[in-house]
Amino acid sequence: MHIHYFQHVSFEGLGCIEEWCRTQGHTLTATKWFEPDASADAAATADWLIIMGGPMGVYDQDQYPWLTTEINLVKKALEQKKKVLGICLGSQILAAALGANVYAHTQKEIGWYPVDFTFQEQAAGLVNVLPQHMEVFHYHGDTFDIPTGATRFAASAACNNQAYIYDNAIGLQFHIELTPASLLAMVDHGQDEIAAGGPFVQQRNEILANTTQLSVNNNALVNLLNYLAAK
Template identity: 45%
Template sequence: MKPIRIHYLQHVPFEDLGCIEQWITQNHHPSTVTRFFENDELPSLSDFDMLIVMGGPMGIYDDKEYPWLTEERQFIRKAIDANKTVLGICLGSQLIAHAMGAKVYPNREKEIGWFDISLTEQGHQSRLLEGFDETFPVFHWHGDTFELPAGAHHLFQSEGCVNQAFIRDHVLALQFHFEVTPESLNEMVKHGKEELTDGKYIQSAEEILAHQQLIPQNNDLMFTILDRLVSNVF
């Protein structure tokens, strides 16, 4: 695999690249980061080939509390328009959907914990997901969801949230967390305990941490998707 220049956007210390960092290192991809919580500057569009937008507990319109969101939304739109490869995870997926003209809004239920996702009809047809199981568990932590942008292919759905993932050309949005590691899982639970209330699709901290055996499979799927995405296998 030819090395590509990767830049990623990180919103909070406890939602980092997870297993994506291992993939970057193993494939010798040079990487840079904008940590908004440290007031880092955004790069020039010419400085990277792929943009990865990570998750976070804020909503995409929480500009009053997080003023950098305004600039970030504009930056993501410019990266997409410049035909960069773009991957968004959770909050990142919602920011991408917004940048592509789709509505982002509160889902009817929060989804926090290990719950199944299933391939859609378009997901079955996608070369990106060739060989994936029909249904399998992934880790979720989101309250908002998005409509599908015009021309996007709907890839995954769940019982609690219909629009779990989409792809359009070189842009991929995932509501869930393939990238989670034991370390990042513990950090997310530690910093988000107040959200673990009663809910149809909300697990307790104990339930979440009891399913860490699912992490290696999720990470392997993340690696497969990354390999295919940068090789233009859609």
């Protein structure tokens, strides 16, 4: 299978997804928008798009014109019934491609907080894929409305819309792809925002003390990737 991913900043890459792609024998191509020679040509022939995170918002298209290009590519992939996985900003880009509103949330959610999963309607097939509850890493200040025709299947105390499924597409507002190195990179790049604090913002030491949870998160993501691959 040919998987193409969109990476928006140098410090938010595939994480554990890269190892899964390699062990499964998938062909992997990328568009790294932060590189001067970035090209999205390979996306047209991909079977599956993976959209990573980033600190920008979907509404920042004037500052980042490639957002418009990417949203249109995701729309085309959805029309062609291709598989799509969006993580954090990626879930917001996917929501926008599906016609939903994306906007600044009332509060930021940064750190390790639990999400509750529900398995109804289109998400019924995930009942043996994901646990009912899981502590995951969050880093977002935006949220989205659930797209028309999609099924929400995760919520947290700070943010009701944490995940949704639409046909062969899944959006995850949280990060379960992180490795110890990529978690550290994200925390380092967000140190000022983290230091500012908030009701749902953990501090650096608390975040980095919980790295044992990464393997649990990665295992859940591998289960989800296998599920999508089989659809």
